Every structure is written in structure tokens, then in C-alpha cells.
Amino acid sequence: MKKLIYLFVFTLILSCNNERVLQLPEIENAEITEVLDVSPVYIFYDETQPDSTLFNRKNLIGTTNWLVNVDKRLTLRQAIPHIQYLQNKRKKESMHKNEAAKNYFTCNDTSIKNLGFLEFTDVNFDTSEIEKEGKDFLISSTSELDEQIYSNDIFIKFNFNIDASNINTFVNDILSILNLKEASSEIEKSISARELLFNLYFDKNLSFQDYISIKSKLTKDIMSSVKFNKTEFIY
Known part of the structure; x- marks a missing residue:
């Protein structure tokens, strides 16, 4: 089993000699503070991109729990399309599917100075026009x-x-x-x-x-x- 532990408010990713900073959203007294058997996804805030986001999903493994790391500075308009992509990918997974695998948003729990998680496995995001x-x-x-x-x-x-x-x-x-x-x-x-x-x-x-x-x-x-x-x- 793989276990990810972050000790800071931000996550550092090293890629092609470039350092990226992802500022996690903050919460207090999270009900979930540990998730095992995971693979991470990153949605960075990047002003050089057309929509100011950079989506990194190259470490995603379908049978694991997914930890979705979203930069807190992004708006829902910027972040939700990437999250919907992940949800659709999860639903379409057919080979080696793990029915128990869940999706979590990764947060910085300021009350314990460590990670906290918010599950969103069953949440559906509807971005269609409201009648x-x-x-x-x-x-x-x-x-x-x-x-x-x-x-x-x-x-x-x-x-x-x-x-x-x-x-x-x-x-x-x-x-x-x-x-x-x-x-x-x-x-x-x-x-x-x-x-x-x-x-x-x-x-x-x-x-x-x-x-x-x-x-x-x-x-x-x-x-x-x-x-x-x-x-x-x-x-």
C-alpha cells in the first residue's frame, strides 16, 4: 500500500528541473486524516496557461484511492472541468476496477498541521445552464x-x-x-x-x-x- 504524507500547506512537484508550488485549501478538524493505497492528481494554478490551470494526472492508478490536489487560488470555473474529467474517467474504468476506491480532495488541516481529506466520490457537478x-x-x-x-x-x-x-x-x-x-x-x-x-x-x-x-x-x-x-x- 502506498501512503502519502505532506507536512506543509503547499505541495512541491519537481518536473523537468522546474519547481511548482500548489497551495492546498485549508480546513480545520477534518473527519478524515489518513487515506491508504492512493495515487495523486494535481491541478496547479499557472498564469502562463490559457485557463490559468495546469493538470497533472500522469501518476494516476485506476484501482487506488485518488487524492485530488487543487490549488486553493483557482475558481470553480477553472477547477471543475478537470475534476469532472477525473470523475468520468473513474466511471469508465472497466479493467481491474476497484469498487471500493474513492475520490478525495486533499486539504491542509491547520488544527493538526498535517493533511485532512474531504471525500467527493458520489458528488456530481452539474455545470449546465440553470433554467x-x-x-x-x-x-x-x-x-x-x-x-x-x-x-x-x-x-x-x-x-x-x-x-x-x-x-x-x-x-x-x-x-x-x-x-x-x-x-x-x-x-x-x-x-x-x-x-x-x-x-x-x-x-x-x-x-x-x-x-x-x-x-x-x-x-x-x-x-x-x-x-x-x-x-x-x-x-
């Missing part, structure tokens, strides 16, 4: 969420106004509305019975750092209690 009628249901504030909480589908939009600096406040407001901060088993059963479905919409101009901050917070505080659509929309 006009769908936009009417997008919400970007908890006051709008409060009005829609009694429907079965909840649409949450994360844009430039919701980022790493204020995601804690936004998520705590959602928790309060859902009564999940001090949720009893009866409350959780009630929410489960109603089959609430959260749909996430992310502004394509969000930085990858902001995306990871949002997903990390949602994963720890909300996703274990309510159902989220496995498809995430990038608009």
Missing part, C-alpha cells in the same frame, strides 16, 4: 430559507457574498431554523420523515478555498442530519 424557473427558487439568505423550510425541496445558493469568512454564521442560521443545534432524536426523525432535500448551487467564481470551507462546514454540521442532493450545481 429560469429554477433560479426563482434559489435562496442566498436564511430569511428566504425560513419561508421555504416547509417545502420538501430547499435550494441554497452560495455566491460571492457567502464565503469562508461568513459561512459559519450562515450555517448556524440554517441549523437554528432546522432546530438541529440541539436536535433530539424525535426532531431528527421528523426531519427524516419529511424527506427534506437540500440542493446546493455554487457561484462559478467562488475560489476553491471558499468551496472547501463551505463543504467542510456543511459536512460536519448539517449533512449528517438532513439529505443533500448528490448533484451540486455550478452556475
